[in-house]
Amino acid sequence: xxxxxxxxxxxxxxxxxxxxxxxxxxxxxxxxxxxxxxxxxxxxxxxxxxxxxxxxxxxxxxxxxxxxxxxxxxxxxxxxxxxxxxxxxxxxxxxxxxxxxxxxxxxxxxxxxxxxxxxxxxxxxxxxxxxxxxxxxxxxxxxxxxxxxxxxxxxxxxxxxxxxxxxxxxxxxxxxxxxxxxxxxxxxxxxxxxxxxxxxxxxxxxxxxxxxxxxxxxxxxxxxxxxxxxxxxxxxxxxxxxxxxxxxxxxxxxxxxxxxxxxxxxxxxxxxxxxxxxxxxxxxxxxxxxxxxxxxxxxxxxxxxxxxxxxxxxxxxxxxxxxxxxxxxxxxxxxxxxxxxxxxxxxxxxxxx
Numbered sequence: 056x057x058x059x060x061x062x063x064x065x066x067x068x069x070x071x072x073x074x075x076x077x078x079x080x081x082x083x084x085x086x087x088x089x090x091x092x093x094x095x096x097x098x099x100x101x102x103x104x105x106x107x108x109x110x111x112x113x114x115x116x117x118x119x120x121x122x123x124x125x126x127x128x129x130x131x132x133x134x135x136x137x138x139x140x141x142x143x144x145x146x147x148x149x150x151x152x153x154x155x156x157x158x159x160x161x162x163x164x165x166x167x168x169x170x171x172x173x174x175x176x177x178x179x180x181x182x183x184x185x186x187x188x189x190x191x192x193x194x195x196x197x198x199x200x201x202x203x204x205x206x207x208x209x210x211x212x213x214x215x216x217x218x219x220x221x222x223x224x225x226x227x228x229x230x231x232x233x234x235x236x237x238x239x240x241x242x243x244x245x246x247x248x249x250x251x252x253x254x255x256x257x258x259x260x261x262x263x264x265x266x267x268x269x270x271x272x273x274x275x276x277x278x279x280x281x282x283x284x285x286x287x288x289x290x291x292x293x294x295x296x297x298x299x300x301x302x303x304x305x306x307x308x309x310x311x312x313x314x315x316x317x318x319x320x321x322x323x324x325x326x327x328x329x330x331x332x333x334x335x336x337x338x339x340x341x342x343x344x345x346x347x348x349x350x351x352x353x354x355x356x357x358x359x360x361x362x363x364x365x366x367x368x369x370x371x372x373x374x375x376x377x378x379x380x381x382x383x384x385x386x387x388x389x390x391x392x393x394x395x396x397x398x399x400x401x402x403x404x405x406x407x408x
Contacts, residue, residue, distance in 0.1 A: 080108035093140045100142060103149040114156040133389060313337050376404050 081104070083095035094100040111128055118124045131152050138144035277292055316336040323329035334342075341349065383397040 080105045088136070089140045090136045090138065090145070093142060093145060097142055100145055100149070103146060103153075107149055107153055110153045110156045130389070137388075313340065372404070372407070376401070379404060 081091070083091075083101075086092045086095050094104050111124075115121050115124055131148075135145065135148045135152075138148060273296075277289075277296075280292060281287060281289065313336060320329060320333070320335045324331055324333065344352075379397055379401045383394060383401060385391070386394040386397055
């Protein structure tokens with residue numbers, strides 16, 4: 056019984072869509088480029104391609120300079136093909152171009168003259184339409200084999216079939232839905248567990264890989280130091296490295312303690328327990344240092360600022376070089392006439408570096 060229902064449903068759908076053709080404006084069987092194949096494989100893009108053809112034809116027939124419009128359309132096609140197989144890029148490109156074409160058509164189209172209202176007793180004669188579309192729309196539609204009649208039958212039969220299937224499956228649908236939800240929930244939970252386990256495993260492998268690389272680097276540095284200092288033993292080198300690590304940790308802890316003391320100082324000023332204007336502990340400690348040490352610290356700070364500034368300048372320069380290279384490539388592809396200027400600018404940037 057179900058097979059007969061679905062066969063009838065398929066027959067009615069095929070009957071309803073008789074006469075529907077591929078919406079692309081070109082023969083999809085001859086599509087050769089990835090751009091054309093993407094349009095043929097996507098119903099939305101195929102429809103946009105046909106709309107583009109209609110919009111261009113209308114704009115060309117209404118344009119006062121069809122040669123320039125044709126040249127613009129060819130340039131647009133070259134740019135659109137650069138989207139390749141990116142469906143979203145193709146769709147946006149088509150919609151933007153049709154938006155550009157629509158004002159041209161509207162600008163040259165003459166306004167429709169308003170027809171006077173006929174007198175109530177006047178005999179109205181229906182003029183014969185010269186446009187085939189208007190003539191077809193005014194033609195009588197009382198034939199029993201029209202497409203509208205087929206659509207009415209198809210919709211009625213499909214509605215009845217859908218109602219019958221819903222009523223038949225309502226009794227067993229609730230229990231089946233709960234079992235299906237449990238299955239999907241369990242599958243989602245297992246999938247999340249697998250993803251979490253996979254992420255933890257990846258983190259652990261990355262940590263071990265980095266640790267191995269650090270150990271290898273430390274061994275290379277150790278071998279170089281022992282060769283440069285023949286009188287130093289491995290134990291002395293290990294003790295020196297341990298002292299360096301301990302000093303770094305102590306300095307980091309000292310910075311954290313100083314930061315916590317400063318926070319407590321400002322909170323005390325806000326609460327009124329510390330007089331306003333009292334310098335924070337970090338400033339007191341800095342001013343207690345010898346002048347030579349403070350000067351060296353300021354020099355190191357300035358050197359760090361200069362290094363950061365130079366690094367930022369180099370980054371901006373490299374970004375300008377990359378942008379110029381990309382602009383030059385586009386100029387050579389689309390022949391915009393700026394290729395020579397961009398080559399000179401690229402050479403100047405490379406020379407400045």
